[in-house]
Amino acid sequence: MSVVKGVADSFFAFPKDFLFGASTASYQIEGAWNVNGKGESIWDRFTHTHPSWIKDSENADVAADSYHLYKDDIQALTDMKVDFYRFSIAWSRILPKGDTSLINKDGINYYNNLINELLKHKIQPMVTMYHWDLPQPLQELGGWPNPLLVDYFEDFARLLYKNFGDRVKWWVTLNEGAEVAAGYSSPRHYAPGVEAPGVGDYLAAHTLLRAHARAYWLYDSHFRRCQGGNVGITLNSAWVEPLADTEEDHTASERALQFMLGWLAHPIFTEEGDYPLVMKERVAHNSKAEGYSHSRLPTFTADWITALRGSADYFALNHYSTLLATPGDAGGVPSKDHDAGVVMSQDPSWPASASSWLKVVPWGMRKLLNWIAKEYGNPKLIITENGFSDQGQLDDVGRINYHKSYLSEVLKAIYIDKCNIIGYTAWSLLDNFEWTRGYTEKFGLYHVDFSKPSRPRTAKSSSKVYAEIIRTRKIPQGDEQ
Ligand code: NOJ
Numbered sequence: 001m002s003v004v005k006g007v008a009d010s011f012f013a014f015p016k017d018f019l020f021g022a023s024t025a026s027y028q029i030e031g032a033w034n035v036n037g038k039g040e041s042i043w044d045r046f047t048h049t050h051p052s053w054i055k056d057s058e059n060a061d062v063a064a065d066s067y068h069l070y071k072d073d074i075q076a077l078t079d080m081k082v083d084f085y086r087f088s089i090a091w092s093r094i095l096p097k098g099d100t101s102l103i104n105k106d107g108i109n110y111y112n113n114l115i116n117e118l119l120k121h122k123i124q125p126m127v128t129m130y131h132w133d134l135p136q137p138l139q140e141l142g143g144w145p146n147p148l149l150v151d152y153f154e155d156f157a158r159l160l161y162k163n164f165g166d167r168v169k170w171w172v173t174l175n176e177g178a179e180v181a182a183g184y185s186s187p188r189h190y191a192p193g194v195e196a197p198g199v200g201d202y203l204a205a206h207t208l209l210r211a212h213a214r215a216y217w218l219y220d221s222h223f224r225r226c227q228g229g230n231v232g233i234t235l236n237s238a239w240v241e242p243l244a245d246t247e248e249d250h251t252a253s254e255r256a257l258q259f260m261l262g263w264l265a266h267p268i269f270t271e272e273g274d275y276p277l278v279m280k281e282r283v284a285h286n287s288k289a290e291g292y293s294h295s296r297l298p299t300f301t302a303d304w305i306t307a308l309r310g311s312a313d314y315f316a317l318n319h320y321s322t323l324l325a326t327p328g329d330a331g332g333v334p335s336k337d338h339d340a341g342v343v344m345s346q347d348p349s350w351p352a353s354a355s356s357w358l359k360v361v362p363w364g365m366r367k368l369l370n371w372i373a374k375e376y377g378n379p380k381l382i383i384t385e386n387g388f389s390d391q392g393q394l395d396d397v398g399r400i401n402y403h404k405s406y407l408s409e410v411l412k413a414i415y416i417d418k419c420n421i422i423g424y425t426a427w428s429l430l431d432n433f434e435w436t437r438g439y440t441e442k443f444g445l446y447h448v449d450f451s452k453p454s455r456p457r458t459a460k461s462s463s464k465v466y467a468e469i470i471r472t473r474k475i476p477q478g479d480e481q
Contacts, residue, residue: 025131235316
C-alpha cells in the first residue's frame, strides 16, 4: 500500500464507467425571474427586499440568462464531453403558486427543451428537484417548518416524474437540506431569512427529510418499473479533523460530523434509522435545561423511521473543504451549534480561495469519503459538487490545481480504500450568482461576462484540463503554478 500511495494519481485511471459531470442550479443561472409565467421564489423575494444582505447588492433576475442561452451551456458541456449535466428545476417556473392548481406550460417546455438538447448531444440529465428556490406562496404558509410541504413536494415530484421521467434517469430530490434549514435559523445567510435558531432549522429539516422519503417511495411504487432511474438526495459536509490528536478533539470531530452530515444521512443510510443518538441526547438535554417542555429536535414516528430508512438509490455528496474541531461553547442559546458544542476553525496555512469558508484541503475529501463508507456501509456514491472560487480569471490555475488534487484523493479512495464512488461533478459549469456573495465569488469552468446583455461564455483554462481528464480518464501530471 505504501508503494502505491505516493503515485496513486499517476498510476490509476478512473474506472471506465466512472461518470464525470458539471453542475448548476436554477436560481443561480437561469435569470428570467418573472418571464413567461414564472412565479416568485423565496430567493427573488430575499434579494429584492434585502439587497444590502447581498455582498454586491445584486440579484439573479438575469444571472447568466440560461433561460435564453441554455444552448450555449450545452455547447460548453459538449466541448468538455461530460457524461452528465446536473441542473435544477425552478419549482416556481413550473408551479407558479407552488401547488398544482396552476401548471405553467412554458416552464415544462423550457425543461423539455433543455433535456432534449442534452440527450441530442449524448449528455445525461441529472435533475435536482429543489435547489433552494421555494415558491414564495409556500413560504407564506410557513415554508419548510410546515409539514404540509411534504404533500406539496410530493405533488411537484409527481409532475416531474410524469413529464420528464421517460428521459431523466438520475434524480436528486433536495440539494443540501442542512443549508435549506439554515434559512430558518439566521436572517442574513439564506432565504427566507427566518430567525429561529435551534428550532426552525430542526423543524425545516424534519419536513425536508419526510418530503424526500415521499418523493422516493412515489418513484419506487409508480415510476421505477417503467422509467428505471435512480433517486437520491444531495447532502453536504466538510471533513472535520480533530484540532489536536487528543481523545476530546476526536470525540468533538465525530460529534460535529454527526450534527452536520449525520443529521440528514443517519435517518436514510443507517440500518437503525432516525437521527444520530448523540443529536437526540444533546438536543433533549439542552432543551430541558432551557425550559422547553420537549426536545427542540422533533421526533419521527416509527412509520417515518421506516419510510426514511433506505430511501436513496445512491449517496450524493457535496464537499468543498475541511474544518478543525475541539469541544467548547459555540453559537447562541438555543442553536444547533450550541447543541453540537464544538468550536471549529481552519488552519491559516491552508491555501485560500475567494470564499472565506473554502480552504483547499484535498486530503479531507479522502477522509470524508472513508468516513461515509464506514458509517453507512459503503454506499454507491456520486460527488454531486466539488469546486473552487476565485475572481473569475480565465487562466484559473487555482481551480485547475483544486480539481486535480481533489480528484487524485478520489482515486485513492476508489483504489486504495475501496470506496464505492461512481461519479464526480464539478461545481460549476458557469460563473453564476453565489447567493449572498452575489457575483463576487466565481466557481465556473466557463467565464460569463455579466457586464454584457448577451452574457457571453468563454472557456477558462480549467475547462480544458477537465476535458482532458474526461478524455484520458487520468489526471494530467505537473503543477500549473
Ligand atoms: C453549494 C451549493 O449547492 C451551491 O449552490 C453553491 O453555489 C456552492 N455550494 C458553492 O458555495
